Amino acid sequence: MTGNTEKENVSVDYFESGHRACGGCGPALAGKLIARAAGPNTIIVASTGCMEVFSTPYPETAWKTPWIHSLFQNAAAVASGVEASLKRQGRDEKVIVIAGDGATFDIGMLCISGMFERGHDVTYICYDNEAYMNTGIQRSGATPFDASTTTSPAGKLSNGNSRPKKDIPAILAAHGSPYVATTSIATPKDLMDKVKRALSIKGPCYIQVHAPCCTGWGFDGCKTMELGRLALNSGLWVNYEMVNGVVEKVKKVKRIPVDDYLKAQKRFRHLYRPQENKDEIAKIQAIADSNAQKYGIDIPVKK
Amino acid sequence: MLQITEGSHAVAEAVKLCRPQVVSAYPITPQTHIVERLAEMVADGDLNGEYICVESEFSALSSCVGASAAGSRVYSATTSQGLAFMAEVVFNAAGMRLPIVMTIANRALGAPLNIWNDQQDSIFLRDSGWMQIYGEDAQEAMDLHFIAYKLAERHDVLLPCFVCLDGFIVSHTFEPVDIPSQKEIDEFLPAFNPLHRLDAKNPMSFGMYATPDCYQEFRYEINAAMIRAKAAYREIAAEFKAKFGRDYTGLVEGYRLEDAETAIVAMGSICGTAKDAIDEMRDAGEKVGLLKIRSFRPFPSEEVRTALKGVKNIAVIEKNISIGSRMLGAVGLEVKDAVYKDSPNIFSYVGGLGGRDIRKRDIKQIVQWAKEGRNDCFFGLREELLK
Amino acid sequence: MALNVGAVAAPGHARNNKTGSWRVFCPTLDTAKCNKCGTCALICPEVCITLSGEFYSVDYDFCKGCGLCAEECPKDAITMKKEEK
Ligand SMILES: Cc1ncc(C[n+]2csc(CCOP(=O)(O)OP(=O)(O)O)c2C)c(N)n1
Ligand code: SF4
Ligand SMILES: [Mg+2]
Numbered sequence: 001m002t003g004n005t006e007k008e009n010v011s012v013d014y015f016e017s018g019h020r021a022c023g024g025c026g027p028a029l030a031g032k033l034i035a036r037a038a039g040p041n042t043i044i045v046a047s048t049g050c051m052e053v054f055s056t057p058y059p060e061t062a063w064k065t066p067w068i069h070s071l072f073q074n075a076a077a078v079a080s081g082v083e084a085s086l087k088r089q090g091r092d093e094k095v096i097v098i099a100g101d102g103a104t105f106d107i108g109m110l111c112i113s114g115m116f117e118r119g120h121d122v123t124y125i126c127y128d129n130e131a132y133m134n135t136g137i138q139r140s141g142a143t144p145f146d147a148s149t150t151t152s153p154a155g156k157l158s159n160g161n162s163r164p165k166k167d168i169p170a171i172l173a174a175h176g177s178p179y180v181a182t183t184s185i186a187t188p189k190d191l192m193d194k195v196k197r198a199l200s201i202k203g204p205c206y207i208q209v210h211a212p213c214c215t216g217w218g219f220d221g222c223k224t225m226e227l228g229r230l231a232l233n234s235g236l237w238v239n240y241e242m243v244n245g246v247v248e249k250v251k252k253v254k255r256i257p258v259d260d261y262l263k264a265q266k267r268f269r270h271l272y273r274p275q276e277n278k279d280e281i282a283k284i285q286a287i288a289d290s291n292a293q294k295y296g297i298d299i300p301v302k303k
Numbered sequence: 304m305l306q307i308t309e310g311s312h313a314v315a316e317a318v319k320l321c322r323p324q325v326v327s328a329y330p331i332t333p334q335t336h337i338v339e340r341l342a343e344m345v346a347d348g349d350l351n352g353e354y355i356c357v358e359s360e361f362s363a364l365s366s367c368v369g370a371s372a373a374g375s376r377v378y379s380a381t382t383s384q385g386l387a388f389m390a391e392v393v394f395n396a397a398g399m400r401l402p403i404v405m406t407i408a409n410r411a412l413g414a415p416l417n418i419w420n421d422q423q424d425s426i427f428l429r430d431s432g433w434m435q436i437y438g439e440d441a442q443e444a445m446d447l448h449f450i451a452y453k454l455a456e457r458h459d460v461l462l463p464c465f466v467c468l469d470g471f472i473v474s475h476t477f478e479p480v481d482i483p484s485q486k487e488i489d490e491f492l493p494a495f496n497p498l499h500r501l502d503a504k505n506p507m508s509f510g511m512y513a514t515p516d517c518y519q520e521f522r523y524e525i526n527a528a529m530i531r532a533k534a535a536y537r538e539i540a541a542e543f544k545a546k547f548g549r550d551y552t553g554l555v556e557g558y559r560l561e562d563a564e565t566a567i568v569a570m571g572s573i574c575g576t577a578k579d580a581i582d583e584m585r586d587a588g589e590k591v592g593l594l595k596i597r598s599f600r601p602f603p604s605e606e607v608r609t610a611l612k613g614v615k616n617i618a619v620i621e622k623n624i625s626i627g628s629r630m631l632g633a634v635g636l637e638v639k640d641a642v643y644k645d646s647p648n649i650f651s652y653v654g655g656l657g658g659r660d661i662r663k664r665d666i667k668q669i670v671q672w673a674k675e676g677r678n679d680c681f682f683g684l685r686e687e688l689l690k
Numbered sequence: 691m692a693l694n695v696g697a698v699a700a701p702g703h704a705r706n707n708k709t710g711s712w713r714v715f716c717p718t719l720d721t722a723k724c725n726k727c728g729t730c731a732l733i734c735p736e737v738c739i740t741l742s743g744e745f746y747s748v749d750y751d752f753c754k755g756c757g758l759c760a761e762e763c764p765k766d767a768i769t770m771k772k773e774e775k
Binding site: 063071081084088 | 356399510
């Protein structure tokens with residue numbers, strides 16, 4: 001179930017073929033859907049990372065709307081400047097940031113906090129592939145608990161990444177953002193709806209898109225949507241909307257055990273080999289359970 | 304109209320007259336009076352622009368990058384630690400060929416922390432692709448802003464520009480300044496006409512990455528623009544002179560260099576003290592003059608060589624230190640390169656770091672040292688503090 | 691081709707990079723099974739599946755052969771076949 005009802009013939013794309021993403025790349029799909037939802041009257045600000053690199057080696061840009069990249073960690077500040085400039089010129093283009101989780105959760109926090117606190121009319125979208133993929137799958141603040149990355153490798157003394165994912169949506173909601181949402185490439189219609197909704201709301205909005213990365217997580221590129229669904233169905237990823245700091249719409253699921261999600265990717269392989277690490281898997285299940293409780297995602301079973 | 308004004312306020316006045324559409328800056332001593340005054344002007348409606356009250360210098364220059372790319376004339380100001388914090392964006396803005404003008408109220412770089420003047424901060428970014436011009440006093444610092452915008456925005460240049468003035472010495476001193484009228488500046492400086500801009504009606508991608516196939520050519524182009532900036536600067540300064548009567552047409556400026564045997568080379572406010580010292584030495588029959596470097600980037604090698612033709616001893620006063628370099632100072636290295644075919648004696652004398660005063664008698668001593676052939680060294684060191 | 695000042699470029703250039711050469715498996719559509727729901731086109735990260743005439747078709751200049759369309763097709767109308775090159 002992809003949640004797809006959109007007829008293709010009515011869609012126009014502002015993201016083009018010929019980009020250099022891996023086959024089945026979740027972020028590439030996110031980029032396409034964001035650009036499609038935003039439409040032509042949009043200026044996109046990008047951070048350094050996979051999406052920037054696969055879409056803009058000079059002069060082969062894949063973007064048909066105005067697009068700008070400056071550095072890894074300053075997209076929010078660049079967007080602040082673009083927005084101020086447009087305002088002063090009386091122009092009506094929308095400003096969108098599309099940045100990786102490393103750029104968002106870690107190195108760009110200063111600029112993001114500034115942009116949200118100042119209240120710029122910018123929609124900041126993080127495509128979350130849960131690590132620094134462009135530089136070779138290093139851990140970020142978005143990397144989930146126990147995932148093995150090249151800088152949080154599983155080993156004799158390590159079960160992979162030792163910390164849970166940082167709650168950036170809550171941090172940005174606490175900045176007074178009028179609209180914070182999470183979504184996934186596995187729910188393309190939801191993703192596009194949330195982009196459109198954010199763009200219709202004045203002020204700094206935030207959307208975090210779960211974007212499975214076949215290369216970094218270790219699964220076949222044909223399974224990208226499936227991985228997104230498994231994350232949602234296990235409760236390790238939750239699609240929700242927060243309006244003025246209050247959680248409103250949440251995607252409900254019939255929950256599956258986290259095992260189904262973990263087993264589908266190599267970054268959690270160490271939890272099952274040489275033998276199943278029940279303790280660690282239980283900790284991950286507890287994260288899913290706590291998400292389920294916090295957001296109320298469980299569809300009640302009829303008795 | 305002549306007015307007694309603090310240097311910082313003269314700069315703010317100049318910026319206002321240039322009509323920036325976006326101002327983005329973060330306070331740091333001794334730049335604060337400039338941005339406070341600009342914020343006031345925006346609050347009172349005297350400056351019709353957006354003032355982005357950013358959370359850091361890093362965002363100050365980053366937002367200037369965005370605003371400039373979107374087609375606005377932009378302004379920022381900083382110094383020292385703030386400039387170092389911006390450094391990554393400094394290179395980026397030049398590479399993206401965005402004509403940002405930024406005032407640097409020159410200050411020492413820590414550690415140890417020090418808020419007083421030297422020129423280490425702008426000089427350490429000499430290879431970034433920004434033009435760097437230095438004003439000697441409030442009037443010159445002010446006027447260089449008008450020239451800087453016009454120069455940076457020329458399509459055959461398109462490079463950002465630092466307008467440097469010595470922190471406290473110029474920024475916090477009251478001087479009589481002739482402030483042009485808005486009408487005069489509007490006639491001199493037309494509205495910003497970007498070559499490309501972010502625009503949904505004509506979508507372009509900015510800040511793409513370059514592979515080894517073309518990166519080097521982009522760097523070549525930046526350097527070629529910097530070389531073109533020399534002639535462009537002269538043209539614009541000549542226009543300025545014709546309109547306002549003040550002469551900044553030289554990328555360097557000689558003072559009593561005719562028949563000089565010994566010359567001081569310096570940048571910024573120290574030139575004023577040097578001129579006074581030179582007058583006294585000339586009165587005493589010494590053949591000594593000054594070469595003031597107004598533009599450190601682009602570096603005017605030919606002009607330096609021509610101006611110093613026939614000079615036997617050259618003493619470069621360095622308000623910076625290139626640590627680990629044999630010659631000690633970054634300016635001296637450039638001057639030496641300019642004049643090496645004429646084989647004068649040339650020395651770097653490092654001093655005035657972190658706000659240490661350079662007095663007339665220091666200048667005279669330096670002249671003496673150069674005549675004696677004393678090698679590159681510090682001057683004014685407090686020997687009692689050293690082991 | 692001379693460089694643009696500041697590495698600025700107009701759209702359209704990405705299409706010079708024919709990513710179809712990466713393909714190992716090739717999607718083929720069985721029009722008898724296809725219900726024209728458009729899922730394949732919606733989720734193709736290469737933006738290379740479009741409606742042409744009655745059915746969706748793949749632009750093989752760009753299709754990298756990731757197989758996402760075949761995997762997601764609710765009618766199993768797309769099969770991945772080894773590329774014959
Ligand atoms: C200041 C700075 N530090 C480090 C890097 C190296 N770097 C480039 S992209 C990147 C990781 C990007 O991660 P993310 O934002 O998650 O995007 P992804 O590549 O995963 O799509 C890093 C570490 C850089 N470009 N700049
Ligand atoms: S490494 Fe991951 S995010 Fe990067 S292009 Fe490949 S699939 Fe996409
Ligand atoms: Mg990432």
